Amino acid sequence: MSRYFDIDSFLAEQTRVPVVFNSGCTGLGKEMDKMCQTRDLPMGEEVELPFWLVPKLFEQNMVGPKMPDCFDERVWQVVEAEPKNVPLRDFNPHFFEFGARFTELLRDEELHEQLEKAFTARYSKLLVGAALSTSEFKDRHLLSREEEKLLDAGRDSMKAFHDWKYSTTEKLTVAHTVKANKKRRAGGAYGSNQRRAMGDNLTNRV
Amino acid sequence: MSNFGDKAATLVQDISQSEKGTIPPYNDELVRAVVDESNEHHRSILRLIGDIQEQGTSLDAAAPEDAAAILVHHQAVLRNKRALLVYLNERADRVRALRWEVGTALPEDLGESLSHSERGYFQQYSALVNRYQGRRGGVGINITLDPTPPKEHKVQVRVLQERGELVTRDGTVDLAKNTVHLLWRDEAQPLITEGVVEMVV
Numbered sequence: 001m002s003r004y005f006d007i008d009s010f011l012a013e014q015t016r017v018p019v020v021f022n023s024g025c026t027g028l029g030k031e032m033d034k035m036c037q038t039r040d041l042p043m044g045e046e047v048e049l050p051f052w053l054v055p056k057l058f059e060q061n062m063v064g065p066k067m068p069d070c071f072d073e074r075v076w077q078v079v080e081a082e083p084k085n086v087p088l089r090d091f092n093p094h095f096f097e098f099g100a101r102f103t104e105l106l107r108d109e110e111l112h113e114q115l116e117k118a119f120t121a122r123y124s125k126l127l128v129g130a131a132l133s134t135s136e137f138k139d140r141h142l143l144s145r146e147e148e149k150l151l152d153a154g155r156d157s158m159k160a161f162h163d164w165k166y167s168t169t170e171k172l173t174v175a176h177t178v179k180a181n182k183k184r185r186a187g188g189a190y191g192s193n194q195r196r197a198m199g200d201n202l203t204n205r206v
Numbered sequence: 207m208s209n210f211g212d213k214a215a216t217l218v219q220d221i222s223q224s225e226k227g228t229i230p231p232y233n234d235e236l237v238r239a240v241v242d243e244s245n246e247h248h249r250s251i252l253r254l255i256g257d258i259q260e261q262g263t264s265l266d267a268a269a270p271e272d273a274a275a276i277l278v279h280h281q282a283v284l285r286n287k288r289a290l291l292v293y294l295n296e297r298a299d300r301v302r303a304l305r306w307e308v309g310t311a312l313p314e315d316l317g318e319s320l321s322h323s324e325r326g327y328f329q330q331y332s333a334l335v336n337r338y339q340g341r342r343g344g345v346g347i348n349i350t351l352d353p354t355p356p357k358e359h360k361v362q363v364r365v366l367q368e369r370g371e372l373v374t375r376d377g378t379v380d381l382a383k384n385t386v387h388l389l390w391r392d393e394a395q396p397l398i399t400e401g402v403v404e405m406v407v
Contacts (some may be wrong), residue, residue: 005295007222010288024271028253031209040271050211052285053278062274146295171396172361174401175307176227178316183221
């Protein structure tokens with residue numbers, strides 16, 4: 001249940017999935033489909049639902065899910081041709097998380113394999129980016145949320161290792177929250193005055 | 207295309223997009239809207255059940271389209287509940303982290319970002335940490351100091367904000383703007399995290 005409170009897991013479930021209603025739906029015609037003429041949703045109607053609604057309805061065999069746009073045939077053509085240079089977040093920011101949930105629901109072996117292949121192909125690049133270079137990772141815009149989190153985790157641990165090994169002097173800094181608030185308030189004007197007077201500092205030994 | 211749960215998603219997105227370690231203003235309006243929406247779903251469910259009973263059918267033998275509608279409303283309520291819990295839980299985490307970052311005093315402009323209950327939560331959590339740190343019944347040491355092992359006992363700091371005189375173990379120090387002082391580390395740390403002085407390396 002720890003995933004219950006996870007923000008990304010929550011947002012991944014917001015992805016829309018096209019479904020066909022095997023039964024009608026009383027009073028939800030307009031809500032489910034703007035073009036619907038009647039108050040009730042008729043049987044066999046195809047609508048898009050957010051993923052969080054689907055599992056329970058599917059369990060009762062009330063809807064039949066179809067493949068969402070982000071796992072479309074055309075998407076896989078691109079991903080399989082050049083897995084490392086595809087901006088997955090443009091298809092779906094939670095590409096893998098949502099994919100895992102979706103395949104779990106449908107028991108779709110083929111999709112499962114495709115996802116796994118795509119992830120392994122991309123993972124090596126992520127690892128190199130995290131471990132070997134300290135400069136800004138230039139392909140960040142290609143990553144899905146899950147990959148970004150992995151990259152940052154790798155980065156943080158490398159940095160911690162580096163700090164420990166070369167034991168650079170620790171520097172105490174202002175709290176994040178205070179800094180962010182100051183930025184919001186002062187809007188950049190802050191800081192310029194202090195820089196000017198830096199030359200004539202007094203040094204007081206206490 | 208259904209709009210159920212969209213407000214809930216906006217609420218979670220709100221906190222998801224904020225910078226790590228900061229607390230965005232409490233979105234009271236949206237929280238209320240999500241709660242109202244859940245109440246609306248609840249009324250819809252009751253209405254549907256009422257309609258079924260009026261027709262004289264038992265709930266077990268209800269038409270599939272009625273069952274589907276009830277299920278949709280019910281799922282929507284659960285989804286909204288989860289959104290509120292995710293939102294509040296994440297904020298509570300950050301409020302607790304605040305105690306370790308800024309100390310016992312909640313900065314004024316930051317306090318505005320918190321809801322009334324969150325401010326109370328901070329005070330009570332802070333009191334708990336204080337009790338743990340206290341001499342009586344506690345460990346008798348300030349555990350929020352020195353998150354990383356220090357090398358020097360003293361640090362050099364430059365004053366960014368006028369703060370008047372500061373009484374230290376070694377006497378008083380005049381914290382005039384742009385002056386540089388050598389302070390005991392434990393005495394300097396609260397001032398650094400508050401942004402009154404900055405460390406000179």
